[in-house]
Amino acid sequence: MKNNLLLFCIILLVFTSCADKYKIYQRLYTFKTPDDIPHYNSLNYWAAHPWKWDPSDSIPAPLKNEILDSLADVFFIHPTTFTDKKDEHIANAQIDDAYINAKTDYSSILFQASVFNVSCRVFAPRYRQAHIQNFFSKDSVKSKAAFAIAYADIKSAFEYYLLHYNHDRPIIIAGHSQGALMAEKLLHDYFENKPLEKQLVAAYIIGWPVPKTYFKNLPMCSDSSQTGCICSWRTLRKNYVPSYLKNENGNAWVTNPLSWTMNEDFVSRKMNKGSVLTKFNKVYKRAADAQIQNGLLYTRRPKFPWSFLFFTKNYHVGDINLYYINMRENVKTRIASFMDHE
16 A cells, blocks of 8 residues: 555645635535544435535536436545645544535545536445555554545445435446545445346446456456446556556556557547546547556646646546546446346
């Protein structure tokens, strides 16, 4: 886990740079939890839920005329937003922290969970996420306990969802970063070789590796319409290999989000139907290409206004956003394929 420090530090830098933007939303999150335990019978404990309006319902302006459907559900687990250095001595976020909840909703839920709203009911639980420090702490006992608390909440939310909302509907499991780590565990514990496997449309485990030995029977997706399978990628600039990944030796499965295959063919940016970056209502077409190499997804420097000033080489924070429209359409394709085979 220590080796993922830089990935999460990128989130830290991006999210904290927008701190004032999130602070203005704090007033919307007034609920208090005396026992500091999420109670998923209340909508307060869902960052996204079909019974209320939330940022996952937002649609980029150029897509406003899309026909929405909801034949499937997505259970989306957001990434780490508990990142402030002053809190690094605290293992887990408080579930009723107004700033963290605002930050989560107007970053991940808006820019990531919304990718599913054309085709799915979106369920995204709040959870006592582990602080970013836990990914590189020398105190492994404390870190493991922090992630155990986070996963206990995810399990509780998922079980509540199954009991009260699912009603045998098709399910997509998705997560980014810490959320992808949790989603990976959820797939292992609730889907692989379990009755729920037959309801799995697909899983999107993004910004976190899927080791080749982790799943024994759940397959990776090998084309754009396969169902009951997993897609996963981590995005970097071409030829960049972070030091903490040099010893990974390609031991993770990777999906190309422009071709939806696992081969190493280069796919031109011409196949990229649109990226949603810092401006939610702006779609940038042909912004990024994609090519799998050595267990990672690579792209040349993305093309958008002023991108020549964009020196970042680790695109973790943009894993979903660089391929937003292609992913949005792929979700729809896989659901249609799943329904055709019902």
